[in-house]
Amino acid sequence: MGNTITLAVVYFIAIILLLAFNELNYRRLNVSGEITRKFAHFTATIAVVPFPYIFESHWYVLVLAFIFFIGLLVTQFAKQLKSIHDIKRKSMGSYMLPLSIYLTFLISDLRDDKFLFILPMLILGISDPMAAIVGMSLKKNNHKIQLFGIKTKKSLFGSATFFITSFVISLIALYFNRDVFDLKTFWLALLVAIVGTISELVSWRGSDNLTIPLSVAIVLMIFH
Numbered sequence: 001m002g003n004t005i006t007l008a009v010v011y012f013i014a015i016i017l018l019l020a021f022n023e024l025n026y027r028r029l030n031v032s033g034e035i036t037r038k039f040a041h042f043t044a045t046i047a048v049v050p051f052p053y054i055f056e057s058h059w060y061v062l063v064l065a066f067i068f069f070i071g072l073l074v075t076q077f078a079k080q081l082k083s084i085h086d087i088k089r090k091s092m093g094s095y096m097l098p099l100s101i102y103l104t105f106l107i108s109d110l111r112d113d114k115f116l117f118i119l120p121m122l123i124l125g126i127s128d129p130m131a132a133i134v135g136m137s138l139k140k141n142n143h144k145i146q147l148f149g150i151k152t153k154k155s156l157f158g159s160a161t162f163f164i165t166s167f168v169i170s171l172i173a174l175y176f177n178r179d180v181f182d183l184k185t186f187w188l189a190l191l192v193a194i195v196g197t198i199s200e201l202v203s204w205r206g207s208d209n210l211t212i213p214l215s216v217a218i219v220l221m222i223f224h
Contacts, residue, residue, distance in 0.1 A: 008060050011047070015068065018043055019084070032164035034136065037084050038129040041097065041209075045125030048101055052114035061105045067108030072098075096209035100124070104213045107221075116220055119173045123166045123196055128212060131162035131200065154201050162200050167193035188223055195219050 023191065026036045055061055071095050072084065101121070108117035133149055135158025170189035175181050199215040200208045 001172060004060060007054050008064060012064060012067065014047065015044060018047075022084070034132075037094070040084060042125055042129045044097070045101075045121055048123050049118055049125070051101075051105055052108055052117050055105075058102070058106045058109045065102040069095060069098045081211050085149050087219075092206045094206070096206055100210045100213050103210070104217055107214075107217050111221065113220075113224075115173075115177050115224070116217050119170060119192070119220065120155055120216040122169050122173060123192075123216055124209065124213050126169060127162045127166040127196070128200065128208065130159040130165050134158050134161040153204070159197055159201055163193050163197040166196045188219075189222065192216055 022036050025039075034091040051061060065184040075084070104120050105117050108114060119124050122195050138155075138157045167189055171185065174185045174189050178185060196212050196216075199211040203211045
């Protein structure tokens, strides 16, 4: 237990240092809030991937998630940590991230299956920010996607990037998890990518930070 608490403290300090580094880049280098926000999203999400091998109980993750949720709430109202909060669009994504990490970890813990946490976090940490950056960077012919006649805020190139990267990530992760590359590995990776892309597409105001990992976890629980 002592080692676990120590590791939890180390993670806490590491995230604080990450946020400080991110804030420094925002202020000194005049980096866009959207970019620093995505960088924090990527590094923080990838950093939690080993959680199932570190924490034997979901309570540790709950405490860490709660602390950072409150920290984000306080800094937004205090108009601090602009590297996270300085964006023009309305988004609750930063608050959804700690909640998403905890709920996905809880599912993984209750099912005693580390993979239910690892793959959703890899997709959330890599595919989501890559899709956002491509969507923001490529303007020409990058049309907004329409669903049932309703124009979404998701772009064609952004969603394509999400689908391709999540498929590749799933294919590699499933191969190592199952120790075999067969037809099931392929179609399950494809299904994960499709469901994840749809979840990202229909979500709004940053709720994809929650819907993406949970939808991927559900697919894995049913078909894996």
